[in-house]
Amino acid sequence: MTSPAPTKPRSSRTSLIAIAIALVIGALVALAGSQGGEKIGGIPMFAIAVAAAFAIQVVVYIPSAIARTERFFDLTGSVTFIVISVGLLLLAPLPDARSWVLAAMVILWAVRLGSFLAVRVHKAGSDGRFDEIKTSPLRFLQTWVIQGAWVSLTAAAAWIAIGADAGARATFGWLSVVGVVVWAVGMIVEVVADVQKSRFRADPANRDEFIRTGLWSRSRHPNYFGEIVIWVGVFLTAAPALSGWQWVAVISPLFVILLLTRVSGIPLLEARAEKKWGDRADYIAYRDSTPVLIPRLTVHRAG
Structure with a gap:
């Protein structure tokens, strides 16, 4: 997505294909997840949620494209999770305890993510990933549409359950309690990992160094582990x-796992780390002795 195609026509064609694929995937998930769900004005609630997720991206894209700025991109994604989760609760005829809990889980996660990204954008000023993309309206639109698909797929489990038929809902049993505990563990791991890394980077003594303390001594990507656990x-x-x-709805955790372990998460950061520190003995020792994702429970002792 950050690399331009060899020619402009090919770039436009590629962007159109990517946009079409994202919209088709969103439509198919909306169609399947809407079966047996509550309807508003004859339209399934989950389908409304997915359509709104894409619509919000396009609405914010328009002024962003005119100004050629990516400043509101990440924040828009986080806000979309919050707005639609709240909207579903307000639209649901009889929201039950599970609906309120699921909405709270998504909203708390999105508030945390949004504030984290807002601080990052404020400090950085601009995002280098968009330097070339934002000069092409169609390629820029592609990133926003894909973000709509990301929001829809990630939140699918919560939004489908909130929009499920009120008369067919199961009670808030032991599995849901386990789910809340698992979510809480994931949130704690992700927040602690992010705080540890932020403090590490804030120390001038750590300039151009890699973090290997705290949770980062047990996993090379503990924040991503926490993120996956959250959506499970x-x-x-x-x-x-x-x-x-x-x-x-199972696509929700599977999509997050695929995205972070095979697409834009771990592979990109591992390649970047290898390029930056791959010739250093201490990094090689850290890389070879530390799990890439799932934190080890025991403390590693060198030698």
């Missing part, structure tokens, strides 16, 4: 409310 917890909480095609 959301899915477990939502699971008792699902039936039939609504089980497409």
Whole structure:
């Protein structure tokens, strides 16, 4: 997404294909997840949520494209989670305890993410990933549409369960309780990992160094581990409310796992670390002795 295609026509064609794929995936998930769900004005609530997720991105894209700025990109994604989760609660005829809990889980996560990204944008001023993309309206639109798909797929489990038929909902049983506990563990791990890394980077003595203390001594990417655990917890909480095609909601944790471990998360950071520190003996020792994702429980002792 950050590398320009060889020619302008090919770049436009590639962007159109990516936009079409993102919209088709969103539509298919909306169709499956809407089966057996509550409707508003004859339209399934989950379908409304997915359509709104994409619409919000396009609405914010327009002034952003005119100003050629990516300043509101990350924040818009976080706000979308919050706005739609609140909207579903307000639209739901009879929101139950699970609906309120799921909405709270998504909103708390999004508030934390949004504030974290807002601080990062304020400090950085601009995002180098968009330097070339924002000069092409179609390529820039592609990133916003893909963000709409990211929001929809990530929040699918929570939004489908909130919009499930009120008469067919299961009670808030043990599996949902387990889900809440799992979500809380994930949040704690992610927040602690991010705080530790922020403090590490704030210390001038650590300039151009890699972090290997705290949770980062047990996993090379503990924040991503926490993120995955969060969405597994959301899915477990939502699971008792699902039936039939609504089980497409499992795409939520699977999508997060795929995204972070195979696409834009760990692979990019590992490649960047290898390029920067790959010839250093201390980094090689850290890399070879520290799990890439799942933190080890024991303390590693050198030698």
